[in-house]
Amino acid sequence: MGGLAISQAMKNFPEKISVAIFVTAQMPGPTHNISTLNQEFVSRQVQTVVYDPLFLSQKMYHLSPTEDLGLAVMLVRPVRFFSAEEALLKLSEKYASVKRGFIISKNDKMATLDLQLSIIEENPPDVVEEVKGSDHMVMMSKPIELSIHLQAIADKFSSCSHSPHVLEYELLQKKGVKQQIN
Numbered sequence: 001m002g003g004l005a006i007s008q009a010m011k012n013f014p015e016k017i018s019v020a021i022f023v024t025a026q027m028p029g030p031t032h033n034i035s036t037l038n039q040e041f042v043s044r045q046v047q048t049v050v051y052d053p054l055f056l057s058q059k060m061y062h063l064s065p066t067e068d069l070g071l072a073v074m075l076v077r078p079v080r081f082f083s084a085e086e087a088l089l090k091l092s093e094k095y096a097s098v099k100r101g102f103i104i105s106k107n108d109k110m111a112t113l114d115l116q117l118s119i120i121e122e123n124p125p126d127v128v129e130e131v132k133g134s135d136h137m138v139m140m141s142k143p144i145e146l147s148i149h150l151q152a153i154a155d156k157f158s159s160c161s162h163s164p165h166v167l168e169y170e171l172l173q174k175k176g177v178k179q180q181i182n
Contacts, residue, residue, distance in 0.1 A: 002022075002023070002025045003022055003025035003026035003027055003028065004026065004028075006020050006021075006022060006025065007020075007027075007028045007095065010094070010095050010098040010100075011094055011095045012094075014094040014095065014097045014098045017098050018099065018154065018157045018158055019098070019099040019100065019101055019126070019127075019153055019154065019156075019157040020098050020099070020100050020101070021100075021101040021102070021103060021150060021153055022100065022101070022102045022103070022125070023102075023103040023105075023138050023139070023146070024103065024104065024105045024108045024110075024111045024116060024136060024138060025111070026111075026119065027100065027102060027119050027120075027123055027125065028123070029122060029123025048078040048079060048080045049078065049079050050076065050077075050078045050079070051076055051079070053073045053076075056069060056072055056073060056076070057069055058109070059109040059110050059136065060072070060109070060110055060135065060136045060137055061135060061136075061137055061140065061141075062107075062109065062135050063107060063133065063134060063135035063141040063142075064135055064137050064140040064141040065140065065141075068137070068140040072137075072140075099126045099127075099157050100125040100126055100127075101125055101126060101127040101128070101129065101153045102116075102119070102120055102125040102127075102128050102129075103128075103129050103130070103131055103138065103146070103149055103150075104116050104117075104120075104128065104129070104130040104131070105130070105131055105134040105135065105136065105138050106130065106132070107133065107134060107135055108134070108135060108136045109135065109136065110136040111136065126157075127153055127156065129149045129152070129153065131145045131146050131149060132145070133145075134146070
């Protein structure tokens with residue numbers, strides 16, 4: 001449901017977002033809106049779902065470290081689906097003004113490659129990247145590769161040629177201050 005959260009932020013705060021990046025997430029658009037995405041669950045009157053450990057291990061974390069799967073199993077919470085009223089995300093000029101990126105994971109068993117490609121085709125983003133060898137939880141299975149892609153996309157849409165952390169680090173080095181930047 002991360003795609004809905006990003007979309008709401010794009011709609012409410014477009015001036016604060018350089019680029020919104022959807023990582024194997026639902027990306028609403030003119031023909032691919034949240035109410036359509038939730039239609040199957042709403043029609044069955046499903047309000048929440050809880051993923052069991054077997055589902056998590058086989059569909060979401062199958063390429064992630066076992067420690068991350070173990071933590072996910074311990075922290076699993078019910079996922080609430082949005083009602084039809086809540087799911088209506090009217091695409092506004094504000095939403096449309098934000099640049100969008102999409103990161104594909106071919107090995108995602110939750111959002112299959114076919115689903116990801118149909119989302120991209122129905123609502124083309126400004127940039128598409130792929131993190132190879134990742135599962136649905138890209139940030140767990142391939143964190144370094146994901147961060148490289150995120151930084152590259154951010155740099156592409158940034159008005160600054162260097163990321164703020166790089167500039168801060170260079171400035172500190174010139175002053176002779178040794179500090180690790182988190």
